[in-house]
Amino acid sequence: MENDGKIPSHVAIIMDGNGRWAKKRGMERVEGHRAGAVAVKNLVENLKGKGIRYLTLYAFSTENWKRSKEEVDALMELLCEFIDANLDLIVEKEIRLLVMGRMHGMPENVQKKLRNAIQATSKNKGETLIFALNYGGRAEIADAARQIAKDVLKGKVKSDDIDEALFSRYLYLPDVPDPDLLIRTSGELRLSNFLLWSLSYSEIYVTDILWPDFDIAELDKAIDDFQKRNRRYGGR
Numbered sequence: 434m435e436n437d438g439k440i441p442s443h444v445a446i447i448m449d450g451n452g453r454w455a456k457k458r459g460m461e462r463v464e465g466h467r468a469g470a471v472a473v474k475n476l477v478e479n480l481k482g483k484g485i486r487y488l489t490l491y492a493f494s495t496e497n498w499k500r501s502k503e504e505v506d507a508l509m510e511l512l513c514e515f516i517d518a519n520l521d522l523i524v525e526k527e528i529r530l531l532v533m534g535r536m537h538g539m540p541e542n543v544q545k546k547l548r549n550a551i552q553a554t555s556k557n558k559g560e561t562l563i564f565a566l567n568y569g570g571r572a573e574i575a576d577a578a579r580q581i582a583k584d585v586l587k588g589k590v591k592s593d594d595i596d597e598a599l600f601s602r603y604l605y606l607p608d609v610p611d612p613d614l615l616i617r618t619s620g621e622l623r624l625s626n627f628l629l630w631s632l633s634y635s636e637i638y639v640t641d642i643l644w645p646d647f648d649i650a651e652l653d654k655a656i657d658d659f660q661k662r663n664r665r666y667g668g669r
């Protein structure tokens with residue numbers, strides 16, 4: 434199956450390198466995160482018309498709690514500021530906002546802000562922007578397994594009926610298709626616990642560009658590269 438110039442319908446991005454971006458400039462890590470938020474805003478502003486239907490951004494992993502309290506607090510604060518500053522833009526662009534991850538593990542004020550933003554954009558018919566927050570690929574699979582076990586006990590699911598299709602319906606966002614293209618910035622060649630189930634057949638693009646320097650032109654480069662790929666899904 435050739436891509437024939439096809440645009441990836443779902444692009445997922447591991448937004449990495451904020452700390453290194455700041456270090457290069459002799460700045461604090463949090464300044465890198467601030468610049469990273471500007472990069473997100475610029476993508477949101479320029480997404481329309483590209484043909485991308487879903488954009489998933491890995492913003493905070495289940496492992497990122499290991500960072501200093503100062504850095505974690507700053508990230509949560511920046512997230513709230515991002516929503517406050519950009520909700521109008523998101524609405525104006527007709528973008529629907531979703532969140533994936535263990536929402537209940539986020540600070541209460543952040544949850545409230547996110548729920549409000551999700552609600553405010555729920556009727557939008559344009560692109561879907563998904564923030565992966567307190568997200569872990571293993572956590573997602575474990576959460577799905579726990580829910581399936583409960584439904585088996587309730588008699589809602591027969592254990593013999595558990596297959597890949599049924600399992601997928603228990604993931605955080607069952608209606609969102611698997612990513613076609615995974616982008617990781619700042620050169621690291623690993624998944625860092627991102628979307629372990631859904632990335633099975635995604636094309637992977639890694640760039641040395643640090644996240645705050647990633648812009649729409651860099652996204653276009655990734656899409657160009659994607660268009661040269663030959664997706665075979667195990668067949669011929």
Ligand code: IPE
Nearest residue numbers: 448449450451452453454492
């Ligand atoms: C990515 O940048 C942002 C988050 C993980 C929240 P990093 O903070 O991981 O930046 P580096 O990897 O230290 O450069």
Ligand code: IPE
Nearest residue numbers: 447448449491492493494625
């Ligand atoms: C992955 O980046 C998580 C996010 C981008 C939110 P990390 O910087 O946390 O990943 P590692 O530690 O390099 O694997």
Ligand code: MG
Nearest residue numbers: 449450451452
């Ligand atoms: Mg990193």
